[in-house]
Amino acid sequence: MFDWLQKRRRAQILETSFPDDWETYLTANIVHFRRLNDIEKTKLRKAIQIMVAEKDWEAHGGLQMNEEIKVTIAGLASLLLLGVDDFYFENVKTVIVFPKPIRRETNSGWVIDRDTYHSGEAWQGGPVILSWQDTLKDAQTFGNGHNLVIHEFAHCLDGLDGDMAGSLQFDDRQTTLEWDRVCGEEFETLTRDVREGRETLINDYGATNKAEFFAVCSETFFEKPIQMQGQHSELFDLLVKYYQLDPRKWITSQNH
Numbered sequence: 001m002f003d004w005l006q007k008r009r010r011a012q013i014l015e016t017s018f019p020d021d022w023e024t025y026l027t028a029n030i031v032h033f034r035r036l037n038d039i040e041k042t043k044l045r046k047a048i049q050i051m052v053a054e055k056d057w058e059a060h061g062g063l064q065m066n067e068e069i070k071v072t073i074a075g076l077a078s079l080l081l082l083g084v085d086d087f088y089f090e091n092v093k094t095v096i097v098f099p100k101p102i103r104r105e106t107n108s109g110w111v112i113d114r115d116t117y118h119s120g121e122a123w124q125g126g127p128v129i130l131s132w133q134d135t136l137k138d139a140q141t142f143g144n145g146h147n148l149v150i151h152e153f154a155h156c157l158d159g160l161d162g163d164m165a166g167s168l169q170f171d172d173r174q175t176t177l178e179w180d181r182v183c184g185e186e187f188e189t190l191t192r193d194v195r196e197g198r199e200t201l202i203n204d205y206g207a208t209n210k211a212e213f214f215a216v217c218s219e220t221f222f223e224k225p226i227q228m229q230g231q232h233s234e235l236f237d238l239l240v241k242y243y244q245l246d247p248r249k250w251i252t253s254q255n256h
């Protein structure tokens with residue numbers, strides 16, 4: 001029954017044409033968008049319409065929620081969905097946006113670090129929290145390996161199996177086991193490289209734990225796919241299987 005209602009509501013959402021203003025936000029704010037082919041652009045627009053309509057969008061810290069913010073965030077998150085059908089982050093109900101990174105007091109032992117700033121967070125069963133300043137900066141640059149929205153929504157995909165721990169579910173068990181092996185090996189290598197001060201393609205934040213490793217690898221995958229394929233081919237090939245797309249084609253695309 002719920003499925004049927006949801007399908008009907010979504011069909012109604014998609015009957016509305018994609019607003020011109022929204023197209024302007026995508027072109028101006030998301031570098032990736034200009035590199036997509038027409039089929040991908042159509043798919044992305046549909047995902048945006050559904051996500052904008054279905055999520056609760058909240059702005060805090062003096063920020064006023066508007067369509068540009070919703071469309072930009074939904075557009076970036078939907079890049080992760082271009083290879084799949086009929087999934088629109090149903091596990092994320094609320095997106096909360098702050099103007100800048102949020103200051104958090106973190107406890108480490110007896111010390112309260114009052115200067116810890118977070119540009120984003122994703123909570124299992126809870127909201128995605130984003131800094132609009134960082135969202136926009138990362139969306140408008142391509143190839144530096146940083147993309148806040150991709151990072152946080154990758155955590156949400158990771159959470160689909162019940163917890164955000166970096167373990168992924170593939171269609172077949174063999175690939176799931178292969179991911180566990182490759183992820184484990186690559187995580188160890190990154191941790192060692194970071195500890196010994198070597199420069200790494202995958203951002204050193206990925207050495208925090210396996211959940212961060214997957215989220216950071218997703219940023220590298222969408223931002224630096226050619227380098228990633230060259231240096232971490234097994235990891236790259238598994239992410240191609242997971243996301244069911246190959247972002248390398250956007251690098252050579254003539255659409256931009």
Ligand SMILES: [Zn+2]
Nearest residue numbers: 151155212215
């Ligand atoms: Zn993270």
